[in-house]
Amino acid sequence: MLISTSIAVRQDLNPLSELAFLFADKIKCVDTILQENAYSEVSVLPLISSHIIESGGKRIRPLLTLAAAQLCGEIDERAVTMAACVEFLHTATLLHDDVVDESLLRRGKPTAHTLWGNQMSVLTGDFLFAKLFQLLVQEGSLDILNLFVQTTQKIIEGEVLQISAKATTFVSREDYFGIIQSKTAVLFESALELGGLVAKGTVDQIAGLKSYAHNLGMSFQLIDDVLDYTADEAGLGKPIGNDFFEGQVTLPLIVLLERMAGVSRSLERLQETIVKINRDQADLNWVQILLSEYAVIPTIKTLAEEYAAKARDALDVFSDSRLKDVLMQLTHFVINRCN
Amino acid sequence: MLISTSIAVRQDLNPLSELAFLFADKIKCVDTILQENAYSEVSVLPLISSHIIESGGKRIRPLLTLAAAQLCGEIDERAVTMAACVEFLHTATLLHDDVVDESLLRRGKPTAHTLWGNQMSVLTGDFLFAKLFQLLVQEGSLDILNLFVQTTQKIIEGEVLQISAKATTFVSREDYFGIIQSKTAVLFESALELGGLVAKGTVDQIAGLKSYAHNLGMSFQLIDDVLDYTADEAGLGKPIGNDFFEGQVTLPLIVLLERMAGVSRSLERLQETIVKINRDQADLNWVQILLSEYAVIPTIKTLAEEYAAKARDALDVFSDSRLKDVLMQLTHFVINRCN
Numbered sequence A, B: 001m002l003i004s005t006s007i008a009v010r011q012d013l014n015p016l017s018e019l020a021f022l023f024a025d026k027i028k029c030v031d032t033i034l035q036e037n038a039y040s041e042v043s044v045l046p047l048i049s050s051h052i053i054e055s056g057g058k059r060i061r062p063l064l065t066l067a068a069a070q071l072c073g074e075i076d077e078r079a080v081t082m083a084a085c086v087e088f089l090h091t092a093t094l095l096h097d098d099v100v101d102e103s104l105l106r107r108g109k110p111t112a113h114t115l116w117g118n119q120m121s122v123l124t125g126d127f128l129f130a131k132l133f134q135l136l137v138q139e140g141s142l143d144i145l146n147l148f149v150q151t152t153q154k155i156i157e158g159e160v161l162q163i164s165a166k167a168t169t170f171v172s173r174e175d176y177f178g179i180i181q182s183k184t185a186v187l188f189e190s191a192l193e194l195g196g197l198v199a200k201g202t203v204d205q206i207a208g209l210k211s212y213a214h215n216l217g218m219s220f221q222l223i224d225d226v227l228d229y230t231a232d233e234a235g236l237g238k239p240i241g242n243d244f245f246e247g248q249v250t251l252p253l254i255v256l257l258e259r260m261a262g263v264s265r266s267l268e269r270l271q272e273t274i275v276k277i278n279r280d281q282a283d284l285n286w287v288q289i290l291l292s293e294y295a296v297i298p299t300i301k302t303l304a305e306e307y308a309a310k311a312r313d314a315l316d317v318f319s320d321s322r323l324k325d326v327l328m329q330l331t332h333f334v335i336n337r338c339n
Helices: A006-012 A015-022 A024-037 A044-055 A060-072 A077-101 A112-139 A142-164 A173-198 A203-230 A251-260 A267-275 A281-293 A296-317 A322-336 B006-012 B015-022 B024-037 B044-055 B060-072 B077-101 B112-139 B142-164 B173-198 B203-230 B251-260 B267-275 B281-293 B296-317 B322-336
Strands: none
Touching (some): A015 A024, A015 A322, A024 A060, A024 A077, A024 A112, A044 A112, A060 A077, A060 A173, A060 A203, A077 A112, A077 A142, A077 B112, A112 A142, A112 B077, A112 B112, A112 B142, A142 A173, A142 B044, A142 B112, A203 A251, A203 A281, A203 A296, A251 A267, A251 A296, A267 A281, A281 A296, A296 A322, B015 B024, B015 B060, B015 B322, B024 B044, B024 B060, B024 B112, B044 B077, B044 B112, B060 B077, B077 B112, B077 B142, B077 B173, B112 B142, B142 B173, B173 B203, B173 B251, B203 B251, B203 B281, B203 B322, B251 B267, B251 B281, B251 B296, B267 B281
């Protein structure tokens, strides 16, 4: 995977891959912690855990924890453990999310529950939650335990709000931003805050890290919701329209409703489409045409770019470094996935 | 509910109701803690939490935590908090169990997921897990946090083993006892251990409490599994045959298989019935006849009585008291539910 001459690599790599390159050894340790702590005598539990841990994704959250620690000082054992804990929480929520939204694909692989059923996804998620808190108890910091408890609660509340925002035309922008804050930005914030905390960052540094994380997470999710209408399946690794077919009402539909209100005879048909229990491919194709007709996507990209700019500003508290530069580039990268 | 003259009450009450009477005020505090800590701005979460907390059951686990604390010393605020934490964990696992085994009734009421769907049951269970650990973090003892982490893991492992023991003739007695130990006895043990710990019980006292809890829990579950074949629905509050129709293979079927092996021409038909995906009422009626023909139930009751006797012996470490007597009676009561 890694090319031997680091210069060549850096020219080729996108910022996420470069983070993975910079912290390759540490991420190996993170993966080891994840594997070792998913152990159970009941062998199906580590089996399912490994499946979802190894399907892996890009490890963006633990990479950000490591980056935060590096920016504030150095990456010690605790920082690596925190990175693993962040990924553990993410993995556990993914497993329950598979049950929750019955998505058929996760990271381009069949989700756990399509292989083992809802029952095992729920129990394996519970098992990973328990293992996460076991790691945190061993770590011994009640403050960090409390941070994970608060983070978990916010993520769950976000999931609940998202369910209540399905197949309805009554989702406001405020509702939407509350949802993506809880379901995405909150864990980004905790990932970086934890790295900063264990590396003994200053109050200003940790505030900067949290602001960077919040704004990066918001722009990341804004673009994710755009990609549900525009991405090619191969690139995204999950089917386009996945959220749409599940009845999700995200910003593209909200903006579209706003723009068609009072000006389009198709508004009523759009509303009927949004509240449909079973939206189909024809609905998606029609909505895609409307989105382009009303120039919705560029507006949302602009919004995402505003968040990205705030994220970059938040890093002013840190002196220039190669790593800071990579984190700056990352704010552009999450947006340009859109193209 | 409570009659004013305690003597009159005591003559009427079964030991479980007497525990509820003895600790009525404390249980009110426990319920208040449960209600207050189930709060969320996302109102559907406390709504579902309240539904399952108020459907309430008999609060046997928190009552046992309070009893353990009383036996070892006195019931202080921490003991009440521990009792609430034990019920919180029980409630969270019930919510996920509703998803897991798709049981249609829980405590005589529709289960959460039949009212709100699997998604909300999973998320509300997660929410209660998070709230439980928030309470424990506030409590501030890493040892107690660790005890809950270990308990949670064992319960989950028991649920997984139970799933793998569905609709198969390859469940050994050892498998079965491992399952009921994890799914029932473990939380009983933790409930009493916690009461003993916060009341500063001696090592011997806590060992006695754990042994009492283990043996009470085992006999409790043995009888529960018998009641699935023999109880009247009104009394049990959940439909008879509930576990049977879900494909559970519990001790009655295991003993029946043992006794019919080699001696009955119906053995093959029983095996076919056990591995059926959809067992029906006719299957249940036929199995009930076999159970009585092969005198299976009395054998299991005897086994439950042996556990109950061990539970009583474990209380020798405590000097005689009215409360100790009630706990002794409780070991008879869990068995006589059978009649």
